[in-house]
Amino acid sequence: MSEAIRRRISAYSLLAPGTLWLVIFxxxxxxxxxxxxxxxxxxxxxxxxxxxxxxxxxxxxxxYDTQFVxxxxxxxxxxxxxxxxxxxxxxxxxxxxxxWRNLMLFAVVAPFFTTYLVRTLAWExxxxxxSPVTEFLHAIGLAPSGHILxxxxxxxxxxxxxxxxxxxxxxxxxxxxxxxxVLEASKDLYASASSTFWKVTLPLxxxxxxxxxxxxxxxxxxxxxxxxxxxxxxxxxxxxxIQSLYLTQNDYPAAAALSFVLMAVxxxxxxxxxxxxxxxxxxxxxxx
Amino acid sequence: MSATPATxxxxxxxxxxxxxxxxxxxxxxxxxNIVAVLVVLYLLIPIVVIFVFSFNNPAGRYNFTWVGFTLKxxxxxxxxxxxxxxxxxxxxxxxxxTVVSTIIGTMMAIALVRHxxxxxxxxxxxxxxxxxxxxxxxxxxxxxxxxxxxQSLLGFTxxxxxxxxxxxSFVVVVVxxxxxxxxxxxxxxxxxxxxxxxxxxxxxxxxLILPGIFGAAMLAFALSIDDFVISNFNAGTTVTFxxxxxxxxxxxxxxxxxxxAMLLFxxxxxxxxxxxxxxxxxxxxxxxxxxxxESDIVLPxxx
Numbered sequence: 001m002s003e004a005i006r007r008r009i010s011a012y013s014l015l016a017p018g019t020l021w022l023v024i025f026x027x028x029x030x031x032x033x034x035x036x037x038x039x040x041x042x043x044x045x046x047x048x049x050x051x052x053x054x055x056x057x058x059x060x061x062x063x064y065d066t067q068f069v070x071x072x073x074x075x076x077x078x079x080x081x082x083x084x085x086x087x088x089x090x091x092x093x094x095x096x097x098x099x100w101r102n103l104m105l106f107a108v109v110a111p112f113f114t115t116y117l118v119r120t121l122a123w124e125x126x127x128x129x130x131s132p133v134t135e136f137l138h139a140i141g142l143a144p145s146g147h148i149l150x151x152x153x154x155x156x157x158x159x160x161x162x163x164x165x166x167x168x169x170x171x172x173x174x175x176x177x178x179x180x181x182v183l184e185a186s187k188d189l190y191a192s193a194s195s196t197f198w199k200v201t202l203p204l205x206x207x208x209x210x211x212x213x214x215x216x217x218x219x220x221x222x223x224x225x226x227x228x229x230x231x232x233x234x235x236x237x238x239x240x241x242i243q244s245l246y247l248t249q250n251d252y253p254a255a256a257a258l259s260f261v262l263m264a265v266x267x268x269x270x271x272x273x274x275x276x277x278x279x280x281x282x283x284x285x286x287x288x
Numbered sequence: 289m290s291a292t293p294a295t296x297x298x299x300x301x302x303x304x305x306x307x308x309x310x311x312x313x314x315x316x317x318x319x320x321n322i323v324a325v326l327v328v329l330y331l332l333i334p335i336v337v338i339f340v341f342s343f344n345n346p347a348g349r350y351n352f353t354w355v356g357f358t359l360k361x362x363x364x365x366x367x368x369x370x371x372x373x374x375x376x377x378x379x380x381x382x383x384x385x386t387v388v389s390t391i392i393g394t395m396m397a398i399a400l401v402r403h404x405x406x407x408x409x410x411x412x413x414x415x416x417x418x419x420x421x422x423x424x425x426x427x428x429x430x431x432x433x434x435x436x437x438x439q440s441l442l443g444f445t446x447x448x449x450x451x452x453x454x455x456x457s458f459v460v461v462v463v464x465x466x467x468x469x470x471x472x473x474x475x476x477x478x479x480x481x482x483x484x485x486x487x488x489x490x491x492x493x494x495x496l497i498l499p500g501i502f503g504a505a506m507l508a509f510a511l512s513i514d515d516f517v518i519s520n521f522n523a524g525t526t527v528t529f530x531x532x533x534x535x536x537x538x539x540x541x542x543x544x545x546x547x548x549a550m551l552l553f554x555x556x557x558x559x560x561x562x563x564x565x566x567x568x569x570x571x572x573x574x575x576x577x578x579x580x581x582e583s584d585i586v587l588p589x590x591x
Contacts, residue, residue, distance in 0.1 A: 011403030015411060018396035018456050022414050025453040026426070029433035036432045085327055092324035106560075107328045113556040114335055116514050117533040118549040121541060122334035125341065125352050164331065214420070222422025225516060229537065239424045239517075246428055246521065252435065259428045263421065270420065 037256035048253065060254040061261065064241050068261075071237040072269075074152065074227075075220035078159040082167040082216050083209065085160070090171035090208070091201075095180070108168045116162065120229045123158050124149065127230065150232030158226035163219060167212040174208025175201070210277045214270060221266060238262055335553070342546035349540025365547040374532035375548055381444065381528060382512040385451035390505045392452070393459025394497075400460070401467040415457045426454065427521030434522065442524030450522045451515060455508040462507060466500025499567040506563055510556065 037056055039048035061068070093104045111119055126133050127148045137143035148154050178201065186196040224239030231237075238258060245255035315322070344351055345358035366372045400411060418426065430450055434441050474496065478488040516530035523531055533545055 007403060008405055011399045011405045014395040014399035014403070015405075018392040018460070019411060019414060021392060021453060021456060022418065025430065025433075025449055026418055027414075029429040032436050033429040033432040036436070085330070088320050088323040089327040092321055096321060096324075104324070104328060107331050110335060110553075110557075111331055112510060112514070113553045113560075114338055115530060115533065115549050115552065117516055117530050117537075118338055118545060119334050121533070121537070122337040122341070125337055126333065128352055130353055161330075161334070218420055218422055222424040222517075224424065228534075239422075242424050242428055243517075243520065246431060252432065255428060256432055259425045263425045266420075266422065 033256045033259060036252050037260055039253045039256075041253070053253070056253045056257045057261065060257045063254075064238065064258060067236050067238045067241050068258075070152075070235070071221050071239070071262075072265075074156050074159060074235075074237060075217050075223075078156050078163065078220050079167075079213050079217045081156070081160045082164050083213060086164060086167040086171055086212065090168050090175055093168075093172050094175035094178075105172070108165050108172075111161075112165060117225060117229075119162065120158055120225055123154075123161065124229055127154050127157065149230060150235070152231070152235050154230040155227050155235045155237075158230045159220050159223060162223075162226065163216045166215040166219070170211035170215060171205065171208040174205045174211070178204045206277065210274070214273070218266060218270070222262065338546050338553075339550055342543060342550050344543055344546075346543065351541055351543050351546065361543040361547050365544050365551065368542055368544050370527075371529075371532055371542065371544055371548065374527045374529045377444070377526060378513050378529040381447055381451060382509050384448055385455055385512040386505050386509045388448075389452045389455035389459050389508045390501060393456045393504060393508075394463050394501055396456070397460045397463035397467055401464055415460050418454060419457045419461075423454075423515075423517035426450075427518040430518070431521040442522060443526045446522045446524065447519055447526060447528070450518050451512045454515070454518060455511055458507050458511060459504040462504035463497065463500045466497050466503075470496060496570070499563070499570045502563055502566060506559060513552070 035050055036048065038050060038053050039056075040051050040053045041047070042049050089104070089108070093101055093108075097104050114122075125131065128134065129147060129149070134143070134148050137148065138145065144151055144153055148157075182200060182204070183196060186200045191199065222239050224237055224243055227235050227237040227240050242255050242258050242262070245251045245258070341351055341354070342361060343357050343359065344354055345356040345360070346353070347355055366375075396411070396415070399405075400408065427450070430446075430453070434446050475488055475492055478492045483491065514530065515528075516534060519528055519531055520534065527535070529548070533541065536542065536545070
């Protein structure tokens with residue numbers, strides 16, 4: 001057996017278990033879900049029959065278009081807020097933190113070490129009517145008057161908080177990679193601090209901006225924990241609908257159809273966004 | 289870092305500045321630092337809230353408003369057997385998912401970095417796509433799959449399958465980045481000294497990528513123990529820690545949940561400290577060049 005063939009065999013055998021796992025438990029389930037989304041229930045039974053029933057899509061979208069659009073709006077606003085909040089922090093960690101750098105990075109990932117659901121419950125306390133934070137937000141006019149809980153404001157606040165580290169880490173990674181001599185050169189050429197930022201630092205950090213917005217936006221659109229704990233009936237997102245159709249109402253075809261549309265729309269949004277922002281921005285980026 | 293030299297020419301007029309103007313200037317120079325500190329505080333607020341409320345003594349079933357200080361929940365964090373069992377299930381699940389996904393993922397990472405083969409792009413795509421899919425979609429599709437196969441499968445096994453599935457990609461990404469910044473000449477030296485491929489792997493490659501594998505394993509463990517969405521779809525009647533909390537949220541969360549969450553927090557912090565220390569030690573022991581690009585050049589006679 002030649003060396004080349006032996007190497008190829010060892011490559012494929014190293015690759016096989018993981019590839020099989022992902023194909024069997026990620027790709028094939030997507031196929032089954034596609035099939036399920038075109039099923040019709042055999043009346044009176046809990047069994048389904050595959051009949052290319054495209055009306056499932058039409059009915060599901062007509063019923064839940066509000067939640068669908070709302071998910072994208074909430075996730076979009078939260079992503080934008082994350083970017084605005086995360087950028088100064090990532091900038092300071094990359095360029096100014098000095099010996100505080102590791103401690104600040106620790107603070108960024110620390111929320112991950114508390115359980116996601118408990119973290120969100122903590123926000124339920126923070127945004128409750130008696131909390132000082134609520135009083136402060138009311139005083140400065142940032143929050144809607146009255147209750148904050150069970151409003152879109154609370155849901156967006158929760159999403160923003162929970163996904164913030166996903167924005168900070170890629171931003172930090174791309175800012176940290178910038179050669180500081182480039183920034184010095186800009187200063188030597190009499191650029192002001194602000195034009196150095198807008199013309200040098202920010203463009204060089206764009207890969208981080210693209211990666212961060214995607215890593216925040218994608219999970220945020222599908223999230224339903226924040227809407228469940230912090231929102232009310234009028235703040236349900238598409239994730240809430242999918243999970244209740246699947247797990248309590250057992251309307252599998254409608255739920256499968258909605259999941260598919262969700263995935264398709266996200267893919268289109270991501271594709272257009274990457275086209276717009278430049279694909280090389282994303283590829284070389286390590287998420288974590 | 290500050291622009292001190294640039295401001296020196298203006299020193300003469302500085303004394304004429306009012307203190308208000310000076311304060312304003314200080315604020316302007318440090319504005320971004322102040323914002324960063326505020327963001328750090330924002331990130332830490334809920335952790336503080338969880339810690340404080342783990343000492344709360346709520347009157348009713350809801351632990352949302354402060355009533356009074358008590359140590360009783362810290363004294364008996366595992367008195368609630370439902371919660372304890374859920375936590376044990378979570379730990380068992382996370383350990384198993386970590387072991388399986390770390391082994392499989394590391395093998396994949398080695399294949400992707402060290403070998404050239406047809407279908408490499410597809411393999412890369414297969415790894416990226418689960419990370420770009422919302423969890424609801426993954427959970428829902430996997431449930432569709434199990435419903436069609438056999439509904440009675442739902443339980444610990446399906447949870448394990450699901451957790452390994454979403455951990456693999458992250459393991460590959462972490463281990464791969466370690467392999468890319470790897471000094472290949474050390475392996476070549478081992479081979480020159482007569483070591484076979486397995487001996488080289490065991491004595492040189494493995495110890496060098498071990499910090500990466502350890503980091504990947506920690507990430508997998510953290511992802512698994514914290515997963516709610518995918519588990520919610522595929523758990524059947526099995527209850528993990530996040531699923532317990534979700535179920536309890538409607539009838540009131542026992543304070544012990546906050547205590548257990550804090551215990552988990554402290555354990556993770558210690559484990560992360562240990563991992564960082566390991567990594568530093570490994571980096572000191574060998575000269576790893578992080579800038580080195582992935583190279584497929586294999587010197588003749590060595591491969």
